[in-house]
Amino acid sequence: MHAAIIAVGxxxxxxxxxxxxxxxxxxxxxxMGVEVVQKLIVGDHRGGLEKAVRYALESAQLLILTGGLGPTEDDLTREAVAAATDRAIHFDPEVCAWLEARFQSFGRTMSEINKRQAYVLEGAEVLPNGRGTAPGQWLSLPHNQIVVLLPGPPGEMKPMAGQEFFPRLQKILPPLALATATFRVSGIGESDLDALIAPIYKPYERPVTTILAKAGDITVHLRTQATTQTEADALTSELAAKIEAALGNKIYSHDGSPLEAAVLRLLEAKGQTVAVAESLTGGMLGSRLSGIAGASKVFVGGFISYNNGQKQSLLGVDPWAIAEHTEVSEEVALQMAVGAQERANAHWALSLTGYAGPDGGTAENPVGTVFCGIAGPGGFRKAHRFRYPTGDRDRIRQFAVQSALNLLRLTLI
Known part of the structure; x- marks a missing residue:
C-alpha cells in the first residue's frame, strides 16, 4: 500500500x-509495510487543500490529513475533502451530543461555533478523540482508497492514531514480516561510502537500502518486507553480512547507538579513563561523552581552554608553541592533550583546536582546519589535521567532535 500525508495549517x-x-x-x-510516497504541507486555503487532496489520491491508496478539524473559520479540512471526493457533508447529532458532553466534562458550556466539528463526510466513520474536541474520520472510497482525517495537535493525533487509526488499518493489510539491520559509520564521506557499497546492495530488490548522513556520521539502514519472518531475516542477514565485510572497522554501531557510546564501551572494557581539552568546540565533546548514562565510569572531565591564556594556565601549553606554531597547530593540540591527561589523571585525553569561522585562519590553515590531539598510556602521542567545508560554524564544530571520537575509537581498537 502506498500512502500520502497532508499536514494542514x-x-x-x-x-x-x-x-x-x-x-x-x-x-x-x-x-506496517506501508510506503509513504508523498508528503505535502498546505495552508488554510480551501481551494489549495482541495487540489492537494485530488493530487495525492492520484498516486496513493491511503491519504492521511492532519489538522484543520477545529471549530474556527480557517479549519477547512472537512469541507475540502468533501469537495475533492465528491461527497456530501452532513451534521451529525450524535457527534454534537458527544461534543457537548465533552465540554461539560471540562466544566464548560460548548460554544455554538463548536458545532462545526460535528459535520461528518458522507459514508465516513467517526474516530473518537480522547484528548480533545476534534473527532477524526475514516472514509472509504471506490477502488480501495481510504482517506483519514486526524487532528493537528500531536497530543491528540498520536493517541487517536494509536487507538483508532492503526488498528483499523492493520485489519485490512496483508500479513507481513519485517526485518531490519542498521550500521552507523564514521571516518568516511557519504559519496565514498556509497561508491563502496552500492555495487553490493544495488542487485538486491530486497532489502531496501537507505543511507542517511549528517556531520561526520552516516547510517546505513536495511529494511526487508516478506511474507514470513524466516524469509525477511534471511534476506536481511545476507546483504548485511556483505556490507559489514566491506565497511569493516568503519562501522561503530549495529544497534543505532551513537559514537560516544561505542567509545565509552571500549574504554570500560579496558578499564581505562578519558579526559578532554577543548578550544573551538567549547564543551561539545565533553557534552557528548557525559550525555551517555554511566559515562562517569570512564569519563573523568575536561577543560575548556578557549583563549591562549587558558591554554597556558589550565593545560600548561608552552607559550613558545603558540608563538612558533599558532594556537591552531599539531604542536599545541598535542600539548593540550598531554596537559589534560596529566591534570585529570586519565589514561587517555582528547584535544581539539581549530578555526570554526567565519573569521580567522591562515594561508596554511584556513577556516575549517581542526587539529585533534590524543595522549595515551605509555607515552602515546598522536595528532591529526582535519579540513572541513567552510560556511557553517556549528557544522565544523560537529564534524570536529565526531572526528575526535572516531580517532580515539580507532586508536582503542
Whole structure:
C-alpha cells in the first residue's frame, strides 16, 4: 500500500512551527509495510487543500490529513475533502451530543461555533478523540482508497492514531514480516561510502537500502518486507553480512547507538579513563561523552581552554608553541592533550583546536582546519589535521567532535 500525508495549517508554512506529525506517521506506517510516497504541507486555503487532496489520491491508496478539524473559520479540512471526493457533508447529532458532553466534562458550556466539528463526510466513520474536541474520520472510497482525517495537535493525533487509526488499518493489510539491520559509520564521506557499497546492495530488490548522513556520521539502514519472518531475516542477514565485510572497522554501531557510546564501551572494557581539552568546540565533546548514562565510569572531565591564556594556565601549553606554531597547530593540540591527561589523571585525553569561522585562519590553515590531539598510556602521542567545508560554524564544530571520537575509537581498537 502506498500512502500520502497532508499536514494542514498555515502556521506550518512559517519558520516557527515544524510538522512532526508526518514523521511519526511515516515511522509507524513503514513498520506496517506501508510506503509513504508523498508528503505535502498546505495552508488554510480551501481551494489549495482541495487540489492537494485530488493530487495525492492520484498516486496513493491511503491519504492521511492532519489538522484543520477545529471549530474556527480557517479549519477547512472537512469541507475540502468533501469537495475533492465528491461527497456530501452532513451534521451529525450524535457527534454534537458527544461534543457537548465533552465540554461539560471540562466544566464548560460548548460554544455554538463548536458545532462545526460535528459535520461528518458522507459514508465516513467517526474516530473518537480522547484528548480533545476534534473527532477524526475514516472514509472509504471506490477502488480501495481510504482517506483519514486526524487532528493537528500531536497530543491528540498520536493517541487517536494509536487507538483508532492503526488498528483499523492493520485489519485490512496483508500479513507481513519485517526485518531490519542498521550500521552507523564514521571516518568516511557519504559519496565514498556509497561508491563502496552500492555495487553490493544495488542487485538486491530486497532489502531496501537507505543511507542517511549528517556531520561526520552516516547510517546505513536495511529494511526487508516478506511474507514470513524466516524469509525477511534471511534476506536481511545476507546483504548485511556483505556490507559489514566491506565497511569493516568503519562501522561503530549495529544497534543505532551513537559514537560516544561505542567509545565509552571500549574504554570500560579496558578499564581505562578519558579526559578532554577543548578550544573551538567549547564543551561539545565533553557534552557528548557525559550525555551517555554511566559515562562517569570512564569519563573523568575536561577543560575548556578557549583563549591562549587558558591554554597556558589550565593545560600548561608552552607559550613558545603558540608563538612558533599558532594556537591552531599539531604542536599545541598535542600539548593540550598531554596537559589534560596529566591534570585529570586519565589514561587517555582528547584535544581539539581549530578555526570554526567565519573569521580567522591562515594561508596554511584556513577556516575549517581542526587539529585533534590524543595522549595515551605509555607515552602515546598522536595528532591529526582535519579540513572541513567552510560556511557553517556549528557544522565544523560537529564534524570536529565526531572526528575526535572516531580517532580515539580507532586508536582503542
Amino acid at each position: 498555515s502556521e506550518l508554512l512559517t519558520h516557527t512551527r515544524l510538522d512532526t506529525n508526518s514523521l511519526y506517521l511515516t515511522e509507524k506506517l513503514n513498520d
